[in-house]
Amino acid sequence: MTFHDGDERARSTAEAVARRSYGKLVAFLAARTRDVAAAEDALSEAFASALADWPRNGCPSNPEAWLLTVARRKAIDMARSRRRHENAGEPLRVMAESLEAAAAESEIPDQRLALMFACAHPAIDAGIRAPLILQVVLGLDAARIASAFLVSPVAMGKRLVRAKDKIRQAGIPFCIPGRDELPGRLDTVLGSIYAAFAEAWTDPGGADVARRDLTEESLFLARLVAEMLPQEPEVLGLLALMLHAEARRRARRSADGEYVPLAEQDPALWDWEMIKEAEALLLEASNLRSIGRYQLEGALQSAHVFRRRTGRPNWPEVLQLYDALWAISGSPVVAINRALAIAEIHGAGAALSAMPSVSADARLSEYQPYWATRAELLAKTHAHDQARQAYEVAIGLERDPAVRRFLQKRLSRLPLGPPC
Amino acid sequence: MKYLLMAYVNEAAWPQMTKGEQEQGMAAYTAYREALTTAGVLAGSNRLQPSSTATTVRLANGKSQVLDGPFVDSKEQLGGYFLIDVADLDAAISWAARCPASSHGVVEVRPIWGMPA
Numbered sequence A: 001m002t003f004h005d006g007d008e009r010a011r012s013t014a015e016a017v018a019r020r021s022y023g024k025l026v027a028f029l030a031a032r033t034r035d036v037a038a039a040e041d042a043l044s045e046a047f048a049s050a051l052a053d054w055p056r057n058g059c060p061s062n063p064e065a066w067l068l069t070v071a072r073r074k075a076i077d078m079a080r081s082r083r084r085h086e087n088a089g090e091p092l093r094v095m096a097e098s099l100e101a102a103a104a105e106s107e108i109p110d111q112r113l114a115l116m117f118a119c120a121h122p123a124i125d126a127g128i129r130a131p132l133i134l135q136v137v138l139g140l141d142a143a144r145i146a147s148a149f150l151v152s153p154v155a156m157g158k159r160l161v162r163a164k165d166k167i168r169q170a171g172i173p174f175c176i177p178g179r180d181e182l183p184g185r186l187d188t189v190l191g192s193i194y195a196a197f198a199e200a201w202t203d204p205g206g207a208d209v210a211r212r213d214l215t216e217e218s219l220f221l222a223r224l225v226a227e228m229l230p231q232e233p234e235v236l237g238l239l240a241l242m243l244h245a246e247a248r249r250r251a252r253r254s255a256d257g258e259y260v261p262l263a264e265q266d267p268a269l270w271d272w273e274m275i276k277e278a279e280a281l282l283l284e285a286s287n288l289r290s291i292g293r294y295q296l297e298g299a300l301q302s303a304h305v306f307r308r309r310t311g312r313p314n315w316p317e318v319l320q321l322y323d324a325l326w327a328i329s330g331s332p333v334v335a336i337n338r339a340l341a342i343a344e345i346h347g348a349g350a351a352l353s354a355m356p357s358v359s360a361d362a363r364l365s366e367y368q369p370y371w372a373t374r375a376e377l378l379a380k381t382h383a384h385d386q387a388r389q390a391y392e393v394a395i396g397l398e399r400d401p402a403v404r405r406f407l408q409k410r411l412s413r414l415p416l417g418p419p420c
Numbered sequence B: 001m002k003y004l005l006m007a008y009v010n011e012a013a014w015p016q017m018t019k020g021e022q023e024q025g026m027a028a029y030t031a032y033r034e035a036l037t038t039a040g041v042l043a044g045s046n047r048l049q050p051s052s053t054a055t056t057v058r059l060a061n062g063k064s065q066v067l068d069g070p071f072v073d074s075k076e077q078l079g080g081y082f083l084i085d086v087a088d089l090d091a092a093i094s095w096a097a098r099c100p101a102s103s104h105g106v107v108e109v110r111p112i113w114g115m116p117a
Helices: A004-033 A036-057 A063-082 A087-104 A112-119 A125-138 A144-148 A153-169 A183-200 A216-229 A233-249 A271-285 A293-310 A315-329 A331-345 A350-353 A362-367 A368-380 A382-396 A401-412 B011-016 B019-038 B088-099
Strands: B002-010 B044-045 B054-061 B062-067 B074-084 B106-112
Touching: A004 A036, A004 A087, A004 A125, A004 B106, A036 A087, A036 A153, A063 A087, A063 A233, A087 B044, A087 B106, A112 A125, A112 A153, A112 A183, A125 A144, A125 A153, A125 A183, A125 A216, A125 A331, A125 A382, A144 A153, A144 B106, A153 B044, A183 A216, A216 A233, A271 B011, A315 A331, A315 A362, A331 A350, A331 A368, A350 A382, A362 B054, A362 B088, A368 A401, A382 A401, A382 B019, A401 B019, A401 B062, B002 B088, B019 B044, B019 B074, B019 B106, B074 B088
Parallel strands: none
Antiparallel strands: B002 B074, B002 B106, B044 B074, B054 B062
8 A cells, every 4th residue: 555655646746747847937938939839839748748757757856857858859841841931930949949048047936927827817718727727837728627617628628729719819928917906816826726726626527536626726826826936925825825725624524525514523533743834824914914815714714613623602703804805805695604703793694685686797696605504594494495495406506425425415404395 | 508418327326325315315316306406597407217128229220229328338327317508618518517417427518409599
């Protein structure tokens, strides 16, 4: 068992090294040529070889140099075979020059943050920013990203091509925005990373804790941005938030693969090292004195952990945090969670009044937590028929069979009303 | 746009489930239909009788040929369908992922031929 574990870890480390070096080179080449797709093409064979070779035979001491050697060889071959077609030759020549420039660097400067800012530029369609970052910075293939985001692989591939074309054609810059623009632009980068993390935050298989679709990748991206922008409180806040959520992953499933809500989780199963790291980040962020939505969400995670760890209810503080978050974001998701906090202090009736309404936001009609929360609150006010209907809708909207079963159990516990 | 969601399931698994599991399974489909209805996207749905009740009909060499059994002999068979009317393929896939069949079988999503949205 340990032998295979070591193997598996070595393999995944080697893969991670390959992706990191690949990402650095794509960023370097794309920044020079403004052509993300061409940079990926130039490195694709080298990257594929690395992914096949390094997990088996170990990583080279200079991974970027290895990739560049293979890529330059391919570029020379292509230039030779294309010499007759002058027009087609120009982009290849530019790329070949850029490869040589990369090879001349003693260490490739890390421009992945600039690449991420380009991918999350406001001109890029909001829905494709996260997939784009995952592909160009980490080398994930379109099919895998498509599955994680529940999109047709062919459609995802086309959208990614369009986005890269747009970067090239619109002249989207590869740089870290200046002081004035930074907060807004950073928000879109962080939003993309958070979107990738949120997509990963389902465990449809249930039983397989190791199947972390995009969780590791989005955590890596958050850490990367935190490394490059350590003075930005929202960056630290996002990383803290993600670490808090990830720390509880193993506790979200029982040994039988059943879903375990936060209130019933065993804190002994939480990753306390990760929680400590998250808390340290939140403290650092607060010292930078600029509150924002990710720090608030991180603080909420922190408050929930505190309550479970000490057994001391802190709902008024939690409600205050939700009030602040609601004021910043106006998000119906926040409103729903805020209502649950209100229920703890003022009862289910008040909470129901605080819930957003489907008529105001049609998206809620397909948002499982909206219906599950409504059901819980209605049950508490003894409106059992309405609660039953709300549970049914929630169950019908849920992808994860384990969560469906959990909701079905809640539904079955409702007392049967008089026949209608 | 209209899409047909076709639920393919392993029929042999059903009789092997406990009565409780079967009830839970049925309840999941009831809930799914309820969610589709509440969202206003359901255009029709039906559960099909098992593939053992199927008959295939074709014209071969000018003669009618009627055979007992389903068209394709595979472990997964068509168990039912949901006809939905949604904005685009992304939305259809999102609903397909919620169909209980996707967790133990396969759901095929196919756009309906014809009129643009």
